[in-house]
Amino acid sequence: MDAAFDHSDPGAVATGLDRVRLMWRRGRVRQFRTAALLCLLAAALVVGVALAPAVFPVTALMVPLLLGSLVLNPRQLPWFVGWIVAMVVATLVLQAEVTSRIVAVAVIEGLMAAIVLVTARRRSSLGVAGNTGESMFVDLRDRLLNQGGIPALPAGWLVESALRSASGTPFAGDFLVATVLADDTRLEVVVVDVSGKGDAAGTRALLLSGAFGGMLGALAPEDFLEAANDYLLRQGWDEGFATAVHLSLDLVTGDFSVRSAGHPPAVQRHSGSGRWGVLPSAGPVLGLIEDAEFEVAQGVLGPGDAVLLYTDGMVERPRRDIEMGLDRMLGQAETLLHGSFVGSAERLVASLGSPDDDRAMVVVHRR
Structure with a gap:
């Protein structure tokens, strides 16, 4: 060298x-x-x-x-x-x-x-040339997938993710970015659904994943969605909007905050009662209005608890209300996650949602 x-x-x-x-x-x-x-x-x-x-x-x-x-x-x-x-x-x-x-x-x-x-x-x-262009696409695809890789976590934590595109290729409008900050004591995860589906949204998802990855590690949790909204507004795309849900988790205490931008709500499972609860965070879709404000939902993950972050492809289907889709997802999650959370994200994505829509799922579990 x-x-x-x-x-x-x-x-x-x-x-x-x-x-x-x-x-x-x-x-x-x-x-x-x-x-x-x-x-x-x-x-x-x-x-x-x-x-x-x-x-x-x-x-x-x-x-x-x-x-x-x-x-x-x-x-x-x-x-x-x-x-x-x-x-x-x-x-x-x-x-x-x-x-x-x-x-x-x-x-x-x-x-x-x-x-x-x-x-x-x-x-x-x-x-x-032709083969060079294909190699560039493969490299870009790999970079997009690597952006969604879950970093190594301290003992006692399990985070799994799964992604399926409507076209069956690795290029999708859904993506996730994750990073561990502050001396391995804080996990930041954002799940994003870009407007469009499959390959048509893949290029925008690739650009946003790089930008969001940089912002996620550089900004305070309360500033991330505001900065992401400003970034999308500056792009001036015809289909320049996206929804997102952002989780910031303290890996020492289990304290977490969730902020959402036009995205289906995150849900938490309480191991003591075995019940699922919706985390009521709300905010406008990214890239539509200036000076957007995003509500925060806060809580604590105790031993055995879990949080699910997902995109609308997991709960929406034609001619079916999203509330019904959410109830079905939670019922399926209770069945599939019973006993072991290993491989849970893949099992949920494989069994739920519409095959005609991009789907993404992140499962955060405290052992």
Whole structure:
């Protein structure tokens, strides 16, 4: 690993810039080499088709075309497609007899080239090659999922989470962010439901998860939802609203506070009575009105107690009142959580809610 350099030293900065330029030049050389190899491959296939048509079919030119669509950047791809079209024309010229079948194959290859160009034009806004763009999406997806990871907690506490998207992919409009602060004595968790569903809301959820993650660790609990509301208002999105529920828990005493922004209420299970109680916090949806205020519900988690945070996909279904959905969730929770809370969030998400909506669940349990 390279040693770190002092940014205040002009010589060190110059060395760093030289390294960046060198890496950039190497990248350009690598891209040029790849494009040149693909062009040579296409030319070799043309010669092969002309000399040994029984071994090299005319359709062989689709191979470099497909490879080029995967590895070349949007700037290189148009002229490479032009090269492939020229090679197809050369193949027709070199044929001893141009049959209707060969003409049909050439037309199909021309259509494939047009499809690749249209796809490249859509990628040009991103500015990367096909496989690179997919790698970026995978990295962004992993970062979104990591934002929702539950940090290690002191002994005596169990926190589990589960997330299901309406589309069945890891991209969803529901997400959660969690962190432990103040020398491992305070847990902060926020569950958010972004407007929209599945992949359509995934990009907004990704942006908000990063922003909310930064605010969650830097602000006092009473300031978090206000800052989140201001952030959404500044974005100016057409569908820029979101609901959220925020839990701040003292891991030493069990004292907690819950604040909600247009979100279904958190619920608490009291181990002594075995009953569930709704935590009455309320507030406007994030991103709609300025200077919003959010009510707080406070309580204490004793040994055996639990708190559930969830999104509306867990309790809402078409033609069913949300109160009925909440009653059903609590009844199912009492059955599924009886005896053990391990794996509880996954069990609840799997058995409850609408498969046509994103669903998220967080279970906080004091052992």
